[in-house]
Amino acid sequence: NAGVMQNPRHLVRRRGQEARLRCSPMKGHSHVYWYRQLPEEGLKFMVYLQKENIIDESGMPKERFSAEFPKEGPSILRIQQVVRGDSAAYFCASSPGVKVAGNTIYFGEGSWLTVV
Amino acid sequence: AQTVTQSQPEMSVQEAETVTLSCTYDTSENNYYLFWYKQPPSRQMILVIRQEAYKQQNATENRFSVNFQKAAKSFSLKISDSQLGDTAMYFCAFMRNSGYALNFGKGTSLLVTP
Numbered sequence: 001n002a003g004v005m006q007n008p009r010h011l012v013r014r015r016g017q018e019a020r021l022r023c024s025p026m027k028g029h030s031h032v033y034w035y036r037q038l039p040e041e042g043l044k045f046m047v048y049l050q051k052e053n054i055i056d057e058s059g060m061p062k063e064r065f066s067a068e069f070p071k072e073g074p075s076i077l078r079i080q081q082v083v084r085g086d087s088a089a090y091f092c093a094s095s096p097g098v099k100v101a102g103n104t105i106y107f108g109e110g111s112w113l114t115v116v
Numbered sequence: 117a118q119t120v121t122q123s124q125p126e127m128s129v130q131e132a133e134t135v136t137l138s139c140t141y142d143t144s145e146n147n148y149y150l151f152w153y154k155q156p157p158s159r160q161m162i163l164v165i166r167q168e169a170y171k172q173q174n175a176t177e178n179r180f181s182v183n184f185q186k187a188a189k190s191f192s193l194k195i196s197d198s199q200l201g202d203t204a205m206y207f208c209a210f211m212r213n214s215g216y217a218l219n220f221g222k223g224t225s226l227l228v229t230p
Binding site for chain 1: 120151153158159160161162163166207209216217218219220221222223
């Protein structure tokens with residue numbers, strides 16, 4: 001699962017700045033998922049994307065957060081006007097398809113956002 | 117919504133011993149998938165083992181095996197011959213058969229001591 005590439009691994013932002021997290025899925029995978037892990041918590045689903053489409057963003061905060069997966073390039077999770085409560089680990093995962101490979105998805109190594 | 121409960125926040129086991137981590141879940145679905153993920157100090161999420169609910173046979177991966185009790189909605193992970201490298205957070209997760217989102221428990225922190 002090292003094939004899911006996330007960057008940056010660590011990001012520090014001041015309150016009010018923007019954070020952009022990038023994710024390149026495993027080769028051959030066309031489905032991308034973003035999860036957030038708050039301190040001392042399990043991962044929480046945020047959004048599910050396919051190329052140029054947001055399939056399900058039910059887990060994403062309504063304001064300041066957005067995600068995209070363009071036809072070319074990595075998936076981007078964007079957080080505008082960050083606040084201290086956005087400090088968390090953001091994990092990207094990918095799969096070849098919803099019903100392929102037994103629904104197993106593979107995670108990247110995570111991006112740690114610290115808001116100061 | 118499906119909920120996943122891991123009732124053991126922390127556990128400790130000596131090297132070479134066996135340890136069992138508990139997980140229960142709540143769902144009205146009949147077909148689904150269950151997973152155990154490991155998160156070592158490096159923080160990467162690593163898939164340990166996967167169980168398909170329609171399969172009665174318990175999944176096994178080397179030293180890792182599960183005890184899947186569908187009626188009781190229980191999915192425990194047994195680690196045999198524990199190694200120092202098994203020290204990590206272990207997360208139990210649920211996925212609907214027709215779904216794509218994983219519902220995670222809060223995790224169990226396992227410490228393997230020499």
